[in-house]
Amino acid sequence: MSKISVNGKGNSKEIIATKAAMLFRSRGYSSCTMRQLAESMDIEAPSLYNHIGSKSELLVNICFSVAREFNRHMEELELLRISGIEKIENLIRFHIRIMIRRHNEVYVSNHEWKQLPDPHLALFLQQRRLYENKMVQILRTAIRKKEISPIEPYIAVLTILSAVRGVETWQRHKKGITPRKLEDNMTQHLLNGLIHSNGH
Amino acid sequence: MSKISVNGKGNSKEIIATKAAMLFRSRGYSSCTMRQLAESMDIEAPSLYNHIGSKSELLVNICFSVAREFNRHMEELELLRISGIEKIENLIRFHIRIMIRRHNEVYVSNHEWKQLPDPHLALFLQQRRLYENKMVQILRTAIRKKEISPIEPYIAVLTILSAVRGVETWQRHKKGITPRKLEDNMTQHLLNGLIHSNGH
C-alpha cells in the first residue's frame, strides 16, 4: 500500500482531518468508525495512528479550528470603526461565507460538539457563550443608538445564528441560486427584520 | 423490581418513548445506550424488550410522530381562507410553539433523522421535501399578490425554518424572556424581514 500523503495535497495529518470532517458530517461522529475513515483513504484502521492520537482528537481539532476562525473575525470586527448595523451585516455575511467555504467542518462543529471530551467541551461552550455575548452587545449598542428597532437582543442573536445555519441544508442545484444570491437574500431578510420591526 | 407503568403516567411504551426522547436529546442517539435508557427508569436493559422492538424503532416513532404533527397542521392551514402573510405568520408561530411544547422530540427529529434505518429515512426525507415545497408555494403566492417583497422563496423558507430552530438553544433563565416574548420577537423579526425587504 502506498503512502497517503503522496496522493492528495498537504501532509497526511491534514488529509486525514479533511476526510474525517467529511465523514463525521455525513454519518455523524459517533456512527462513524475508524475503519470507515481508514477505508475512505484506502488504508487499514491501525495505520491512522501513525499520524493521529485518537478519534476524539480529530473532533477537537475540527471544532476548535472553526471556533478560532470565528473568534479571530470577531476580534477584527471590534476594531473597525463602522456603524452597528454594518457590524451586524458583516457578521451575517461572514457566517454564511464560512458555512459555504468550510461546509463540513462547520457542520461537524455545530452538530457534534456535544461529543467533545472534557475539558474541551467546557472550553468550547465558554468560548461560544463569549461570542454570543459580544454579538448581544453589538445589538444592544445599535438599539441604543436607534440604528435598529428595539428588540430583545438575545432573541435576535438566537434568530440570526440559527438562520444562517440554514446554509447547511442549502441545495446548490435549486436552479438559479448562486452562493452570492443566497448570501444577499438571507442577509437582507435578517437585516431588514431588525430595521423595520415595529417594536410594539 | 416493580413495573414501570405504575410509577409514571401512561402505559410502559409511552413512558419509554418519553425517556428515550429525553436521553437521545441530551446525549445523542448513537451515544445513548439501551443500558442508560433502562437505568433512567430503574430496570435492566433486556426488560425494555418486553415493551419495544428495537432501539431504532424508538427513533422512528419520535421522528414520524413529530412529522405527523407538522403535516397535519399544514393540511389544516391550507384550508384556511387567510392571506398569505397570515399563513406565514401562522407557520412561524406554530413551529416555535411546537419546539417549546415538544422540546425533546423535535430536537431529536431535527438532529438524529440521519440515523433512521431504511426505508424510514427515505420516507422521512420525502415528507420533509414535500413540506418545504408547500411553504415555498405559500411564499410564491404571497409574492405574486405583492403581500411581501420579491425574494427567492426557497431561501426565505430555509431562513425561517432554520431560524425557528434557535428555540432549541433558548436559555429560559435569561431574565425576562418568557415563551411568549420569544415567540413574538422571533416572529416579528422574520416576518418584517419579508415585508420590508427592498428587493433591490
Add this chain to the structure above:
DNA sequence: TCAAAAAACTAATAAGCGTTAGTTTTGCAG
C-alpha cells in the same frame, strides 16, 4: 386464592468498537 399473563430478572451471544503490539513494506537521503 390461585392460575395465567405480564414484566421483571440473569446469563450469554455475536458483532463491532477504538486502540496497541509487533512486523513488514515503502520511499527517500547519502
Add this chain to the structure above:
DNA sequence: CTGCAAAACTAACGCTTATTAGTTTTTTGA
C-alpha cells in the same frame, strides 16, 4: 545501491454494544 525512518500491515486485546434465551417474580382477573 543501501540503510534508515516513516508508514503501512496483520493479529489481537479488552470493552461495549444491541439483542436473545431461559427463568423467576410480580401483577391481574375470575
